[in-house]
Amino acid sequence: MKVFFNQLFDYNFYCNKKIIEASTALDVVPQNSIALFSDILNMHHIYNERIAKREPKYTFGQLHEVSTWGDIHYENQRNSFDITSESEDFEKRIDYEDSKGELLIHTMQDMLFHIINESTHYRALIDMDFKANGLEPLRTNYITYKH
Known part of the structure; x- marks a missing residue:
């Protein structure tokens, strides 16, 4: 599981770096696009902090x-690599409060995958925004990354 998540976070790092x-x-x-990429950064940070049981310094929005x-x-x-490197149990259940104060429980694996999945979704929205503004959209899908 460590190798799998490290590969996904390498992909995530590469694609986000292209946008930066x-x-x-x-x-x-x-x-x-500024709002969308800020959301990627905030969400990634917040989920890392939830997994690490720390108070996030950034907020959604x-x-x-x-x-x-x-x-x-x-x-x-x-921080994501620290989490994946130090973890022995990706099925570990983590309880946290969401931004509305609601108690949620998810596995670390689900939370890590959410970071990757949500980042991919927001990058696609950024591509659409770039195109709508006459800018060249970036190819940030996984299979292009693997070329």
Whole structure:
């Protein structure tokens, strides 16, 4: 399971880095793309912190300046690798409160996969936003990454 998640987080890191690089090179990043990528960063951070039983410093909906994306992304990645490297039980159940204060219980495996799956979904929305704004969409699907 460690190898599987490390491969998925490598993919996630690579694709997010492509968006960071493309956005940094733009004079103006579409506002919707800023919100979407901020959501990727926030969600990744929040789920890492939930797994680690720490209080998150970011919240859902919090916007980040494009210039900070790389540092936040790197920290998220490092924390996810720490989690996967140190875990012996990916079926471990983790209880946490969601953003509405509701108690939820999920396995670590489900929470880690949620980070990857939700990031993929938001990257697709960013691609659509880029295209709608006359920008070249980025190919960030898994099979393209594996080429």
